[in-house]
Amino acid sequence: MTAIEKIMPISTVEHNAIVSAQGDITIAYEASLPEIFTLSDRDYEAYHQTLIKAIKLLPVNSIFHKQDWFTETSYKANFETEDNSFLSRSSERFFNERPYLDHRCYIFLTKKPKDRKLSSSVYSNILRKSIVPQQTVNPVLFNDFLDSAGQFERILKDSGFITLRRLTDEELAGTGNRPGIIEKYCFLQKEGEKTIRDVHIKDELRIGEAHCKLFTLSDAEDLPALCGSRINYDKYSTDRTKFSIGFASPLGQLLPCNHVYNQYVFIEDAPKTLKRLEAKKLRLQSLSSYSRENAISRDATNDFLNEAIGQQRLPVKAHFNVLAWSEDEAEIKDLKNKVSSALAQMDATPKEETDGAPQIWWSGLPGNQADFPMNDTFDTFLEQASCFLNLETNYRSSISPFGIRFGDRLSGRPVHTDISDEPIKLGYTTNRNKFIIGPSGSGKSFFTNHMVRSYYEQGTHVVLVDVGHSYKGLCDLVGGYYFTYSEKDPIKFNPFYLTDGDVLDTEKKESIKTLLLALWKKDDEPFTRSEYVALSNALTLYYQHLDAHSEIFPCFNSFYDYLMEHYMQVLENGKVKEKDFDIGNFLYVLNPYYKGGEYDYLLNATENLDLLNERFIVFELDAVKDHPILFPVVTIIIMEVFISKMRKLKGIRKMILLEEAWKAIAKEGMAEYLKYLFKTVRKFFGEAIVVTQEIEDIISSPIVKQAIVNNSDCKILLDQSKYQNKFDAIQELLGLTDKEKAQVLSMNKANDPKRKYKEVFISLGGQYSKVYRTEVSLEEYLAYTTEESEKMKVQQYSEKYGSIQKGIAVLASELRNQNS
Template identity: 30%
Template sequence: MEKRVELLDTFPIYGYERKSLISKEKGCVTIPLKLELPEVFSLDQTDYTILNELFFNVINILGPNKLLHRQDYFFEENYKPIGQRLEGDFMERGNELYFNERTFLRASHFLFISIVPTNYIKYGSKRVNSFLSKKRDYFLEKTIPEEFVNSDILLDFESKVENVSDLINSSGLIKSTILNYEDLFDDNGLYAKYFSLSCQNKNLPDIDFSNNQIQIGEKLAQFYTLENLDQFTKEHIGQNELYGKFTTRHNKFPIGNLFSIGFKIPHEHIINQYIYIPEQDKALGQLRKKAKRFNQFGNGRKDDSNGIYANQIYEFNSDILENHKEIVFYHLNVLGFENKKEGHRKMCNTIAGAFKKLKVNAKENTIDRKNLFFAGVPGNAVGLSSDMYLPMSSDMAASLLYFEGEYKDSSKAVDGLRLVDRISGRPLTVSVYREPEKNDWIFNRGMLIASGSGGGKSYVANHYISSELRQGAEAIIMEDGNSYDKLTKVFDGIIIEHDDESPFTFNPFMLDNYDTVYHGNNKTTLTEDKIVYLVTLLKLITGDEKNTDNSMSNEVKKTVLENLVIGYYNQMWEKENQNFCFNTFYEYCRSHLNEQTKSKKVARDVFDPNAFLFLLEKYYKDNPRGKLLNREDERITRLSNEKVVYFKLGKLIDNELLFPITALMIMEIFNKKLNDKSKLAINKMMVVDEAWKALARTELEDYFNNQSRMARKYGGQPIFISQKVDDFIASKVIKNAIVVNSHIKVFLDMRDFEGSFEKIQSVMGLGEKQKQLILSINKDLSEKRKFREVAFCWMDRVKVYGVETSLVEKCIYETNPTQSDRINTLYEKNNNNWELTAKEYAYRSSN
């Protein structure tokens, strides 16, 4: 008949005093710490060096008869839709329902630091966890040991652990906090989680150790242990490993030594690591005795195993003493658990395989299952028997700790971009600029989106723009394709196309409330923005080769143009003439330019007024470009008040003269949004997709720099998108005017540029870790889910996410011509209703 014991009797903790847990094993006192680890893939080799040195120092500070127990929980959680998102538009609802009940791993990390009895090294498997054989009355009747009540001992230990916690926090990589009573003992506290092997616990299940198994409720658990040096199949353990799937000859990608047994095991599990710090002289003496015994049984030959083992011990002792290290005893185990009816054998194979990747032959341990389980109870690390430890140096033990935590973004937030954790597929809400601005990661919202061919840049741009529009933003988009038609229609925007039959025309000399300042006494002046805009326009249509050899000529021309613009408006206001247009401006120039340059004695080789007038004349009245700058296009009036405006530029984007002029006109509309005081609190986006070549004009460099300053001041976000990444390298104008002013850089698949990425890295100002992560994109995709990856770089920071959307959203974001034609057919069938179209598209695509 099986023996049944109440959980209270098997609970190894005697009490909780101040910040310390007191074990039923006499003399064992533990202070529990909760750790917040660096996000997975975020560490470089320098960081791993810092972390190794950190725990090397922790071991040194704590001193002998201390026991460190690192415990890392990887528990499953299911996504629950957010009510506010379910009340949103059909795309947001589709996204929430798509992720509903998705299962993913969540991680939490702990460090338990214990004082253990001085003779702990002699605790064999029969001695540990002896409380299991004692009745409850035993602990009530026996005298409480001094260690439990001596406040000086507890205070001294508490002070030492607080120093360790402060040291951990000072690293800047890991956060440490001491757990309080509620964190441990509440209904859903740490103990409830451990004894139920679940992140959410209502009622504690039964625990059954019979039949060489561990069964906890419906879950079947299995321990895999590292308890002997012979289990290692590699000779050297460094401070970190290289992750094979990301590492190429162009890109060495560092990862922690135990990375493979963390998130890469797609099953619920717990990692337990124990580091016992003995009295050094006693431990080294015991090893010397062991070496002598090996020598006694040796035969003196070179291949004699006893002699080899003895020499290894002597070398180990020498390394400890000569390099001022500590000798410690280390143990590692992984407790995996699955529903007993499903997946248990697959889980076991996965864990064994994960250890193989570490070059460790893990032992599937059933014999010690009870001791291993109770040693994993927070505060009862002393329950691990000494014969399960292997000796090693403190620096090696520090390098064998687990260091990779989960993504920190909140999946419960609403105001952000929906992406997923690239390892577990957990839905995340990513703050693209709000949190980075708040945390001083960036100082402007300017964004670049770059990818190789077919990298999905327009899809990501659609997803981001949609997210921002949903939160109240406004957008002006210009592109030569059809990538934003559906998005614009869904958000009731305006699409304006340029073609030969209906070319863009506009009147840049017209004035509105944003262009002038009234000073009283009937005195009105132009704003600085309007002057800069018109001067830039005149430079574009007359040519302005900006170079250092002719800097005086450039400044003279700029001054002449400013004087012409200001003089023109002053004359028009004096004559009360409201016919502001290019024609009247040209007539003013023709009447005043020669006189102005003569009076100022401007030499013709510095500025030739006749040549200037000749170039302007092309845009006057019936001349070849006479219609371009003299009349306001009815399609363009009042566009600054629209939420979404999409300019489809078509062939115009390849016209080196007309496109920059049109782009300047579109940016003037963006300026109106920026200057609207009622829109200060909303994000105002200016999206330029595949327009780099035409914008790489020296005349526009100053204007773009001015635009960037305005956007930063008034809450605007210029977004430049291209797959022609070579443009980044080729154009100094783009680098100086756009790249430098874009603190958010977004990269999709860049494998086409891996061999030449150093040039892109230099121009973009990217760090080594940013390069490593960008070149890792799409190289380790989950077979279970279809998504592509994207890297967000905020100045010197970087994170890679998965871009995964519902089929409802895919219907709106899709730019593939074949799919777009199919979607347009469904749109006509559903009477031009995008919600019905998206739902039918999703249904047909999933069946």
Template identity: 45%
Template structure:
């Protein structure tokens, strides 16, 4: 049936003509390239990083030609945490962990960037010349093809500048990502339906002076469009008060109040209108003369003249580029009660930035229409304000929420803002990126702050991922975890040693269940011997390390005879007999390797010595094959130890 209603159809009013060669072409002959931007994680940047990001934006914007609109659109949508892995394949504690956080709400963030090439007339058009008020759009033609070529080259340079940095990852969207496919929704469908699901359907859109509605969702706009509503000073970053102190600051971007800290469905739109800077300054020169001639009639004219002259002086003295800017927060909800709560949240967030909150109800329909990807040239010029590039960039959102590490080894912790689990690699990935040079960790906190709780959480996950864990502890903090691992493995793992006078801690470093000594096992025995022989302030020489390695390898060869029982006593006897003869045959000098000194130091651990029980356990326990071992030394932590 043909539509005979008075209401316009979206097909007839839609301002975009087509998407060709991965760019959007509007019916007014505007060309737009779309990008998806990956921003740095929040709470991971220093003041120097924010300065570097600010400089990158300035450099990238300088390569764009005049009459270009940069539209940065940050989506923040409410989501619930759900585990992607199969819970049945997890351990009991991992299942409990996932079930505890299941359904935890958080803001999902996605950042898109649209760069539009338009003309002088379109970039300065007002709301009454928007395509929204036209009965029907007649497509225009692009007459000068070199304009498209030059614009494409400028966008490539823009993209390269951001991608060459360590802070951004910018990827150009293809046609299917913009318009979607039969199985996957596109960027345009998502904006027009405010739904990111692939099977989302377009609903009725109501655009009038009273309200803007998409389906059941009512849309509100809160704008930064008047310079008198903005603070006198802006900055690239500010301290996050909840996690900062007088002596240390945790920094976030200046616009974080209306970004990740605003807990509701919203879009933060950031517009920069790059015009002919010289023409803008000439226009201000004329305005200054007019204000001067009218200053006798009103003191406000005299004040405005001073402000304009200050703007001109700063532009000419520092060589700054004059641009127009606009920022707005677009929120939506289908619940009237929630709309009131969202309004309170947004206005308080804007006020926290030092700005005056302004709920825009006059141009909300035009603002929604201009927010369509590729239609930023329909933006009403009266809703923008003049500024320079540097202060305008301060209103950019510069970070995203915490992301899972792209690694197979790590630990699940929780995000500071939302409390949802985040998988973090604390060892391998930072080493590859050059952030750290070793894998040492230091856990600091007062008594009762949760150091042992966190360490249990860390070691359990490391063990489940295949790591070998050896703990020396006082206080029985890991007895429960060790028993849990032992019970799960039928006592094949989770070995717990505790000291008593009747049953002191002892083991046999030369016993292996499979009788195979790989490089790792040999190195562990070599390290043990060197630790017993040398003090911390006496590093072993290269010749001594080679001699110990040869001694260990020689003794292990004797164990090929199954009649020889592996033990530390056997190793000591081998040093005093066969290896001593081998050194005499090789004529190894005493200053290169002092065997008598080694035997003297190891004698207390030999049979009949003071510590003969320590390394000569008769229990056939292969510690090298166990992945979770705890030595509880609480009973001997105050006992005096004799140094051999």
């Protein structure tokens, strides 16, 4: 056995660069790539051209080496957070140990000395015990190389697709406590691992317990006939849309095993390369009469030369390989099938390296790229070589502390996503309003429950207006106010009650006056200035009367008593005529709301009074939406509640979510209010959200079309498969791009059959869009469910065990035991 330091080809690591024993200089970057499934066809083409421009800037005798690490790992739950709620803890337990592929991408730029001898399968530094450097490093040459690398870095960063971070000496060579990238590659260490392993290269490439297989694309005959910046991903494509992924994505994020994808581009002296190929063409010309293969090779070489000169293409040498490994011997056979299948998607033929594998693996060591065996490369142009570069990474979490937990589309790994604040900071959106559309059964209520709960747990004041009891379970769980109507327990409010810290300001008076006028006058019946003044005076004097008589409870009954017992005398003393304010008519019309009247419960509530400070309020309008008296009153109170929160709760996030109820509200003269709300709520750290089922609802309502759609920068769509043949109308109406259309129609087409979830599409200002999983724990599912039988069961268990939380916990435990 040989100690690895004896054959280590690295001379030193300094100035954030690796110097090899042969005098090669390598600088390294960690690259952050775009997320998979988020780029359009045009994006792929622009991205591809950017890479070509950047690599062309590298000097002669340099190597571009991109190394993508994909390691199997699992999600580690955080149970230590103090503010974790019951549902948050259940979510952490549910996702704990969820397997996924972690991705790290490194780019190495190597400059070889001018007179360096080329390596081959016969001559490589892994076979030699000691190497003497051929030249010392010239600082001028090093600075020239750094200048080229700086231009390379600037072009990639300016494109907006890739961000690069130069690796430091410590990150390259490691420290006493933390392995560097060199050590990580030698021993195939996962992120955070420190284990040093034995390396076996005699009969097979084995690193510790990991059996390694190396598959190469090193011969032009094994390559696909055509290549491009992108390919169609059939799993997500439909008859009407083609879903794009990067050309090399099957060897990246879509290859489900531990692997490193190495991509090499060798930039040589172009005139020398063309001269060599001209000589090869002449040789083949003289031999063409002896064999048809020689004639074909001559024509191919001639075509290559014509294209290089005619289209000003840069000839390069390239090599691509996949190093896959597993510690389970039973999985080794499966590795070949997985890699072969991935290469077949690219129309390429895999070649498994055996004897040459250790050499190719060793030359992938950071800093040793110049020792790559050149007989394992092929001649091509930079444009074609760039097609084989992996372009994408997995989903990233938002940096913002505020957000919602979604699932990565490929693995379901939890992803923290901010769709409110971060998009405004990044310039994608100008407001936080959201427009949600999804037909029945698409998981719409489920998604909105999940979003609302996430916002509530992060301090948001939530007002929900619903017509289907979708939020009853969640409201009970968080202990919010639930306003609904039934004969036994009719809906009750008290707009006259002032909570602690609240005052009778102009806004409060205006909202009560609006309510009283709505109860007194018909929609088409105007009120006079004198009537308005009389009501305003009545309210002012009533609250002064309450201050003087603290035993009187503020409500409509006591206001009515005050009008009869005191205010009539005030009007008489002020000589107010009946035509200016007919108090008799006012009292008669409002009598049904006074004690003993038909609606005496409506404005005289004695509980659930503090609507300003209550953080979770649900107005369930199913039973009153067609009621001519109750519905207008309820809508006015809802609006008053939210406007009061909007203006008085400074620095606190507010959300109003209107389910299908918005249709009824828009009819009841509240259209202007909706317009006002959607235009101004952003100024008060708030967001208005409208949820609808049918696209026809939007088209048929000009208010929605103008006020809601145009002022909602975040558009959220759930399963639209039933509309795929008439999706063009939806696309035009919502202003979706072709990329977004492909994303929407790809939802739920290739869901993991072993897991229960629905997918959701989110577009932020038309600039950034993604499809996520809405996958939740069993406890969350039971809190959100809208299935009648499941809701009944949750209710029974809640009554039996004393609270909805205990009921859900026991029921979830029983269901898990049944399924196990």
